[in-house]
Amino acid sequence: MTFTITLSCSGDGDPTEPGESRFPAKDLSYSLHIQPIFSQNCSFAPCHDSGTRAGGLDLQSEPLNFLSNSGLVVLPFSRTQSLLYELLFQSTQNISRMPPSSARLADDEIEAIGQWIDEGALP
Known part of the structure; x- marks a missing residue:
C-alpha cells in the first residue's frame, strides 16, 4: 500500500484569504513590519539601496x-x-509609480505603510 502526501506552500507572501492582512491594525513597527516590505520590494540595486x-x-x-x-x-x-x-498608486511629479516593475505591492502592504505613516512613521 502506497500513500502520497502532498504539501503545498504559498511562497508569494500574500494572505491566503481575500481581505486578510499579515499586519496588525495599529502600532506598526518599522523594523518588524515596514522594513521587510522595503527590503523585499525597494531597497536593492539598482533601486533604493x-x-x-x-x-x-x-x-x-x-x-x-x-x-x-x-x-x-x-x-x-x-x-x-x-x-x-x-x-505606490500612481506616477506623479515625473516619477514613475513604485515599484516600477509591473508587480504592485500587495494591498495589505500598502495599507501597512499608510497606517505606519499615519501613526507617525516612527523608526
Missing part, C-alpha cells in the same frame, strides 16, 4: 530621514501628503 539611492532615496540604511531629490517623501501622521505613499 544605500549604494544606488535612486532618486536620492535610501530605504536600506537607518536612521531613515526620508529625503530624496524631491525633498521629504514621508510626512509623519499624513499618508495623503506623503509622496512615498502616493507613488
Whole structure:
C-alpha cells in the first residue's frame, strides 16, 4: 500500500484569504513590519539601496530621514501628503509609480505603510 502526501506552500507572501492582512491594525513597527516590505520590494540595486539611492532615496540604511531629490517623501501622521505613499498608486511629479516593475505591492502592504505613516512613521 502506497500513500502520497502532498504539501503545498504559498511562497508569494500574500494572505491566503481575500481581505486578510499579515499586519496588525495599529502600532506598526518599522523594523518588524515596514522594513521587510522595503527590503523585499525597494531597497536593492539598482533601486533604493544605500549604494544606488535612486532618486536620492535610501530605504536600506537607518536612521531613515526620508529625503530624496524631491525633498521629504514621508510626512509623519499624513499618508495623503506623503509622496512615498502616493507613488505606490500612481506616477506623479515625473516619477514613475513604485515599484516600477509591473508587480504592485500587495494591498495589505500598502495599507501597512499608510497606517505606519499615519501613526507617525516612527523608526
